Amino acid sequence: MVVRLSDVAARAGVSVKTVSNVANGYLHVKPETRERVQAAIDDLNYRPNLSARSLRQGRSGVIALAVPALDMPYFAELTRAVVEAAAERGWTVLVDQTDGLRERELEVASGLRGHLIDGLILSPVGLEVDELERSKEDTPLVLLGEKIAGGPVDHVAVDNVEAARLATDHLLGLGRKRVAAIGYQARADAASGVAPLRRRGYERSLAAAGITVDAELTPQVAGYRRVDGAHAMETLLALPEPPDAVFCFSDLLALGALRVLAERGLRVPEDVALIGFDDIEDGRYSTPSLSTVAPAKDEIARHAVDMLHDRIAGRDAVPARDVRVGFEIVPRESTLGRGQTGPSGP
Amino acid sequence: MVVRLSDVAARAGVSVKTVSNVANGYLHVKPETRERVQAAIDDLNYRPNLSARSLRQGRSGVIALAVPALDMPYFAELTRAVVEAAAERGWTVLVDQTDGLRERELEVASGLRGHLIDGLILSPVGLEVDELERSKEDTPLVLLGEKIAGGPVDHVAVDNVEAARLATDHLLGLGRKRVAAIGYQARADAASGVAPLRRRGYERSLAAAGITVDAELTPQVAGYRRVDGAHAMETLLALPEPPDAVFCFSDLLALGALRVLAERGLRVPEDVALIGFDDIEDGRYSTPSLSTVAPAKDEIARHAVDMLHDRIAGRDAVPARDVRVGFEIVPRESTLGRGQTGPSGP
Numbered sequence: 001m002v003v004r005l006s007d008v009a010a011r012a013g014v015s016v017k018t019v020s021n022v023a024n025g026y027l028h029v030k031p032e033t034r035e036r037v038q039a040a041i042d043d044l045n046y047r048p049n050l051s052a053r054s055l056r057q058g059r060s061g062v063i064a065l066a067v068p069a070l071d072m073p074y075f076a077e078l079t080r081a082v083v084e085a086a087a088e089r090g091w092t093v094l095v096d097q098t099d100g101l102r103e104r105e106l107e108v109a110s111g112l113r114g115h116l117i118d119g120l121i122l123s124p125v126g127l128e129v130d131e132l133e134r135s136k137e138d139t140p141l142v143l144l145g146e147k148i149a150g151g152p153v154d155h156v157a158v159d160n161v162e163a164a165r166l167a168t169d170h171l172l173g174l175g176r177k178r179v180a181a182i183g184y185q186a187r188a189d190a191a192s193g194v195a196p197l198r199r200r201g202y203e204r205s206l207a208a209a210g211i212t213v214d215a216e217l218t219p220q221v222a223g224y225r226r227v228d229g230a231h232a233m234e235t236l237l238a239l240p241e242p243p244d245a246v247f248c249f250s251d252l253l254a255l256g257a258l259r260v261l262a263e264r265g266l267r268v269p270e271d272v273a274l275i276g277f278d279d280i281e282d283g284r285y286s287t288p289s290l291s292t293v294a295p296a297k298d299e300i301a302r303h304a305v306d307m308l309h310d311r312i313a314g315r316d317a318v319p320a321r322d323v324r325v326g327f328e329i330v331p332r333e334s335t336l337g338r339g340q341t342g343p344s345g346p
Numbered sequence: 347m348v349v350r351l352s353d354v355a356a357r358a359g360v361s362v363k364t365v366s367n368v369a370n371g372y373l374h375v376k377p378e379t380r381e382r383v384q385a386a387i388d389d390l391n392y393r394p395n396l397s398a399r400s401l402r403q404g405r406s407g408v409i410a411l412a413v414p415a416l417d418m419p420y421f422a423e424l425t426r427a428v429v430e431a432a433a434e435r436g437w438t439v440l441v442d443q444t445d446g447l448r449e450r451e452l453e454v455a456s457g458l459r460g461h462l463i464d465g466l467i468l469s470p471v472g473l474e475v476d477e478l479e480r481s482k483e484d485t486p487l488v489l490l491g492e493k494i495a496g497g498p499v500d501h502v503a504v505d506n507v508e509a510a511r512l513a514t515d516h517l518l519g520l521g522r523k524r525v526a527a528i529g530y531q532a533r534a535d536a537a538s539g540v541a542p543l544r545r546r547g548y549e550r551s552l553a554a555a556g557i558t559v560d561a562e563l564t565p566q567v568a569g570y571r572r573v574d575g576a577h578a579m580e581t582l583l584a585l586p587e588p589p590d591a592v593f594c595f596s597d598l599l600a601l602g603a604l605r606v607l608a609e610r611g612l613r614v615p616e617d618v619a620l621i622g623f624d625d626i627e628d629g630r631y632s633t634p635s636l637s638t639v640a641p642a643k644d645e646i647a648r649h650a651v652d653m654l655h656d657r658i659a660g661r662d663a664v665p666a667r668d669v670r671v672g673f674e675i676v677p678r679e680s681t682l683g684r685g686q687t688g689p690s691g692p
Contacts, residue, residue, distance in 0.1 A: 263633075
């Protein structure tokens with residue numbers, strides 16, 4: 001049974017207009033009247049039609065965050081950071097999982113079936129820039145990650161090329177000669193927009209060291225999960241001359257590779273040094289602990305929420321912004337060896 | 347700028363009522379009229395007021411899932427299972443993170459600020475049964491986990507007492523004599539409703555083997571994350587007579603404990619055997635791989651979605667149901683040793 005404004009009005013003995021004023025938080029209602037109406041609202045379990053209300057007030061206090069996969073720890077940790085940054089604005093965050101599918105991303109970008117969200121933070125994988133132009137009139141939108149840099153909307157990311165270059169430099173700096181990369185993807189597979197950028201950084205580092213990229217040392221992966229890293233590591237270990245170091249484009253890939261190395265009785269880092277990307281908690285507790293590139297997730301979240309706030313506040317005159325946040329190379333046991341680093345853990 | 351029904355009507359050259367009929371999917375509109383209206387809707391980027399519409403149709407096609415922490419892999423994996431089960435019903439799932447806070451759970455249970463959701467699946471930590479009775483008239487609700495079994499709403503969970511008993515039996519079956527438990531919580535700390543149930547199962551197993559519970563072997567934890575498991579393991583290793591086996595109430599606790607054992611140079615399982623709970627992917631790839639209790643997450647998700655579907659369809663006459671799903675003890679290297687198990691991975 002739907003409780004209507006008029007039911008509340010009848011119970012409180014006031015006009016419908018007064019109930020509406022109370023429900024909408026207008027300030028000119030007398031305290032005792034407000035109390036009587038509130039009691040009636042509570043008794044009847046009345047829920048205001050937020051759609052009508054938000055059309056007047058322009059706000060629902062709810063934003064959406066859409067990420068490819070909540071069961072990938074990088075996105076789970078980023079989600080926590082966004083929820084916390086949004087809480088400081090008094091916003092509730094609803095999270096949607098797109099699986100990187102273009103149709104899901106389009107659906108989300110055009111406003112989650114018309115759901116009442118004030119704004120959207122989207123980490124796209126399948127969408128192209130020109131597809132987004134069409135939805136510019138829609139819900140305010142901020143993009144995360146590298147897929148659509150330079151597009152028509154606000155965008156936050158780390159400099160993936162530079163981060164990947166420095167990660168590879170770290171391995172070369174240990175004196176390693178055959179540095180492999182796990183994370184190359186065929187275009188059709190591109191489960192992540194970061195693949196071509198991290199690939200460019202890896203190749204740049206090798207070029208600067210006078211090393212030619214060896215196609216054998218860059219196996220293709222179908223995705224960025226543990227199972228993909230394990231398969232790629234098996235491929236690399238089957239080579240006549242296996243690598244002595246591997247840059248994995250995600251920590252999950254590295255954790256899969258680490259497991260295979262342990263199964264084969266190979267020592268990390270003595271036989272093969274490993275560095276990942278993302279700085280997820282799993283890598284801090286693995287044995288050996290995982291060297292990694294740590295993007296400033298909290299900064300990504302804060303910038304995304306701030307930019308969304310500006311858009312929701314109607315500052316549409318500002319041109320689309322492209323914000324770069326910092327990152328850090330974090331060497332741990334998988335490149336430095338045991339006893340070379342302090343105790344793990346946050 | 348808000349596009350109104352009348353704007354669409356003017357552009358399409360039809361009445362507002364006709365536009366409304368098209369927007370609401372009524373079937374008695376002529377195909378050519380429908381096409382003209384749809385073109386006007388697309389041109390103007392009109393989004394129907396879903397709230398008004400859903401009050402008539404009773405559906406938004408969106409359900410919410412509220413879990414304590416998306417960055418805990420168990421909940422991330424469960425979320426994926428719910429999203430997939432819901433997709434089969436054509437439902438979109440929006441996910442909310444409560445941090446196990448009573449106020450957030452209450453807010454969510456009373457309908458996410460009146461947001462347009464058809465139903466809610468909630469994994470509660472802080473809420474009590476009597477608090478929920480009040481919101482029974484609200485959005486259809488299904489509960490996950492052990493906190494509110496036997497309450498006034500539908501509920502899905504594994505038999506945690508029995509699962510914990512069998513996990514402890516597994517350790518005793520290896521011939522271990524000092525079997526510790528990591529996961530006991532002071533009531534005020536109860537970050538998870540499962541603690542008292544898994545504790546009961548552990549104690550039952552010991553009792554059946556004629557072993558008295560040793561308070562020293564059951565350190566309290568503040569939460570169920572890796573850091574909590576690491577701290578508890580340090581406490582256990584500082585005992586004059588440390589344990590030779592540990593049942594951890596979650597895989598994250600076990601992974602934290604595993605890291606500490608590796609740092610101390612202790613062998614798993616030779617010196618200390620370990621079993622966790624949850625069967626998260628991390629434990630399948632750790633070295634040694636982690637023995638665990640595997641709850642049937644897909645079944646939990648499917649039952650939750652099916653029961654919610656029944657409630658949304660208005661089958662309120664059915665009394666609240668309490669569904670138990672299966673679980674499995676999965677022995678891996680952390681209890682059986684290397685080479686005793688097949689290759690890891692999913």
